[in-house]
Amino acid sequence: MQPHSKQFKSNVTKALADPELQKSLFTVKKGLVENRAKAISLVSDFELLREKAKQIKQHTLSQLDYYLEEFETNFTAQGGQLHWAKDASEAQQIIVGICHKHNAKTVVKGKSMAGEEISINEALEAAGIEPIETDLGEYIVQLANEPPSHIIVPCVHKTRAQIIELFAKHHKKYGYDKPLTEVEELVLQVREIMRSKFLNADIGITGANFLVAETGTSVIVTNEGNGDLCSTLPKVHIVTAGLEKIVPTLNDVSMLSRLLARSATGQESTAYTTFATGPQRSDDQDGPEEMHIVLIDNGRTDLLNSELSEMLRCIRCGACINHCPVYGSVGGHAYGWVYPGPMGAVLTPAIIGLEEAGDLPNACTLNGRCETVCPVKIPLPKLLRLLRVRQFKERKGSMIWRGGIQLWGKLASYPVVYHFLVNIGIRLLSFLGAKKGRFNKLLLARSWTQSRDFPSPQGSTFHSQWKKYKKDHHG
Amino acid sequence: MSETLKIGFFVTCLVDAMRPSIALASIKLLESAGCDVTVPSAQVCCGQPAFNNGDIDTAKNIARQVIDVFEQYDFLVAPSASCLGMIKVHYPELFQDEPHYLEKVEKLSNKCYEILTFLHDVLKIEISARFDSTVTYHDSCSGLRELGIESQPRQLLNKVKGLKLKEMKDTDICCGFGGTFCVKYPDISTSLVSDKVKNIIDVDAKVVLAGDLGCLMNIAGRCQREGKAVRFYHTVEVLAGMAAEYPAIGEKWS
Incomplete structure (x- = not known):
């Protein structure tokens, strides 16, 4: 998708003024957070699991080239076809090429953030192929012609009323005239529509949660079973996945799965965990005739070789997003690209550049709640700070702030001058504020006083009072 | 010692x-x-x-x-x-x-x-102060998550005579101060601090105490802008029995 992270500030203004969105975000802030807390409270060794998961991912990253080759060897041995895509456009070409080869008209899709990252739907449409999202949330945002606003719950920004309206509008053509209100009825309706789409689709595209090096297996976890159908019913199955999805062994998958569902939705495990190892074999009951995996780099190698490499441990659970107070107030669309919240604030500038997404690493209070819930212990606040360092070094941030910080830093290295000047300023401010005890407008602090009062200082600075205090109290 | x-x-x-x-x-x-x-x-x-x-x-x-x-x-x-x-x-x-x-x-x-x-933890200090009020304690994020400060201020406050400590909701969520964040992204900051003010009002506390002046100025400023009658002090001012000697944050000398 076309990034609009540059408009972060105006996106925020819009999001904060949207009452429907604010209502919807409550699901994330409360529901998902409480579900996770309950789920992990039932695991006695959750902290140990986090540490182990971190080690598995870190170890894999440290020898990523080895495991990628091992995966390629084993996947190919199972009859799979592996494609390496260095960026989004290469990935698009590969996938559209496969579709053309099979004269594909329709593609059923499972949820895939890598797919979002390479704008696969736009590329397919441009090539005259109809992509059909089969994950309920993704289907809803596709009908609304919107990008997902959360990596786990793509349509979390939509209220039930909005969804009812969307279905009424788009499902008429299938002969559904009666508008529905109950969740079960809505789900059933989509299920009925989806069934024939699955059966008639030429190609299925899914993402991958894990790619297992030792077996050449691609693993997805889903709750609706749509991923299974995408990967087994059509003749051709294409997997889109980032390089970092590699794990060494099936044991690692079982270990990481214990964390993934609990961290994401608070489930002990998702309803479906699907293992796909190559296309259909002669004695298999079902499965595609061809299986392709498109391994996407799209900036990941650069990320691996940078100070932000720990970000590649991410298993896309969304816990950091659910616990982020900034996401909780502005929602996912404000971030302006595929990945929102803390993980997005690191990944987005790392992939599309700081010029495009310079606001994201700054729009964080560094409160650290994300780091405490990350199942693979990514030090998100530290990575966001490192992006600010990069921004400062490359002179990409606001020049006013840059100058201000440097000037203040200079002043701070002369304590005598600093204390003298600050005391004058503070005494003046406290004189002006003495009558009310606070200011509701301050020329130099308008960003503060637009919504908050600013307290009047008590009087003179502490340092100027200290000598007198010493004398009074100690003679 | x-x-x-x-x-x-x-x-x-x-x-x-x-x-x-x-x-x-x-x-x-x-x-x-x-x-x-x-x-x-x-x-x-x-x-x-x-x-x-x-x-x-x-x-x-x-x-x-x-x-x-x-x-x-x-x-x-x-x-x-x-x-x-x-x-x-x-x-x-x-x-x-x-x-x-x-x-x-x-x-x-x-x-x-x-x-x-x-x-x-180190001085294991005795508290002789008195403070007759219902207070709630705001955890600063750096205190809570960087330094593991959670029980200490509460235990100290429970020793203050007359003080009744009531816990508000979502004590682990940021107040939206975030240093320069609050002036760089004032709209998001306001949204966060407004949630905090709501939790304070919901718990019906008369006084908010915290260990960080940044958070206190932020929450007090929003509370006062909303016209809510809640007072704000740093925890040590209450522990030292000095709260009565100074106006609360954002209030005038009487």
Whole structure:
């Protein structure tokens, strides 16, 4: 998708003024957070699991080239076809090429953030192929012609009323005239529509949660079973996945799965965990005739070789997003690209550049709640700070702030001058504020006083009072 | 404590400028427990604003100043978890590439304390203050997550006569201050602090206490803008029995 992270500030203004969105975000802030807390409270060794998961991912990253080759060897041995895509456009070409080869008209899709990252739907449409999202949330945002606003719950920004309206509008053509209100009825309706789409689709595209090096297996976890159908019913199955999805062994998958569902939705495990190892074999009951995996780099190698490499441990659970107070107030669309919240604030500038997404690493209070819930212990606040360092070094941030910080830093290295000047300023401010005890407008602090009062200082600075205090109290 | 502890008191730039009574209350508590408190005048700030805005050189310069001034004391104590987190957790990160200096940094990191933890964990101080009110305690994020400060302030407050401590909802969620964040992204900050104010009003507390002046100014400022009658003090002002001597944050001398 076309990034609009540059408009972060105006996106925020819009999001904060949207009452429907604010209502919807409550699901994330409360529901998902409480579900996770309950789920992990039932695991006695959750902290140990986090540490182990971190080690598995870190170890894999440290020898990523080895495991990628091992995966390629084993996947190919199972009859799979592996494609390496260095960026989004290469990935698009590969996938559209496969579709053309099979004269594909329709593609059923499972949820895939890598797919979002390479704008696969736009590329397919441009090539005259109809992509059909089969994950309920993704289907809803596709009908609304919107990008997902959360990596786990793509349509979390939509209220039930909005969804009812969307279905009424788009499902008429299938002969559904009666508008529905109950969740079960809505789900059933989509299920009925989806069934024939699955059966008639030429190609299925899914993402991958894990790619297992030792077996050449691609693993997805889903709750609706749509991923299974995408990967087994059509003749051709294409997997889109980032390089970092590699794990060494099936044991690692079982270990990481214990964390993934609990961290994401608070489930002990998702309803479906699907293992796909190559296309259909002669004695298999079902499965595609061809299986392709498109391994996407799209900036990941650069990320691996940078100070932000720990970000590649991410298993896309969304816990950091659910616990982020900034996401909780502005929602996912404000971030302006595929990945929102803390993980997005690191990944987005790392992939599309700081010029495009310079606001994201700054729009964080560094409160650290994300780091405490990350199942693979990514030090998100530290990575966001490192992006600010990069921004400062490359002179990409606001020049006013840059100058201000440097000037203040200079002043701070002369304590005598600093204390003298600050005391004058503070005494003046406290004189002006003495009558009310606070200011509701301050020329130099308008960003503060637009919504908050600013307290009047008590009087003179502490340092100027200290000598007198010493004398009074100690003679 | 048999030996007199030599404390280097780090005022913090915000307390120095806005609310010296927090430093005076801290020093009163430290001295009443028999500490020898010095306030070096060659101190300004911990450097966190530079650090969090990506200006590593400025942050390092300021950090060096703090480290060199405070290394001679048994302890560095500061009335802010945020500044203390900077010194204790982030100074060692800043000097990873300077192994010679790092030793000095880590020494300081190991002997610096946020005031409430120092009073509770090290001095095990007795509290004689009285404060007749229903209060709620706001955890600052750096205190809670960088330094693990959660039970100490509450245990100290429970010793204050007349004080009734009530917990608000979502104590682990940020108030939206975030240093320069609150003026760089004032709309998001306002949204967060408004949620915090709602939780304070819901718990029906008359007074909000915290260990960080930044959070306090932010929440008090929003509360006062919304016209809510809640008062704000730093925890040490109550513990030292000095709250009555000063107007609450954002209020005038009567």
